[in-house]
Amino acid sequence: MQRRAEAFANEALELSDRVLAMQYRVMATVLKAVDNHAEALPACRVCIDELHRLSAVKECFNVELKKGFWARFSKDERRRIISSTCRVNRVVYDVARMVGFVNKELSANNWPCVDTEGKNV
Numbered sequence: 001m002q003r004r005a006e007a008f009a010n011e012a013l014e015l016s017d018r019v020l021a022m023q024y025r026v027m028a029t030v031l032k033a034v035d036n037h038a039e040a041l042p043a044c045r046v047c048i049d050e051l052h053r054l055s056a057v058k059e060c061f062n063v064e065l066k067k068g069f070w071a072r073f074s075k076d077e078r079r080r081i082i083s084s085t086c087r088v089n090r091v092v093y094d095v096a097r098m099v100g101f102v103n104k105e106l107s108a109n110n111w112p113c114v115d116t117e118g119k120n121v
Contacts, residue, residue: 023084029043037098051085
């Protein structure tokens, strides 16, 4: 799992590769705790927080939500990043729901959000 963390932190990689590394990191975390998924949730939450704090991910959400001039460029790549980010969130949400943690630790009020210039997504 250390290599996936290193891949995510490697700023020389393309954003899509870094997001993919985070997807693998979440999957590995969930699979590592296959007998007790509740143990995986704190680590998965850290993964989501790291992904959402990534400035390039924030920028993708910002540009897509504003629909300004820059929204015309790199539309497909930006939407792939947003989609991948949402998939990572969905996997963790499904695991949390499966073990009954949605109403406790990962409720809508506690769920890590992408901060897009004052708005949380």
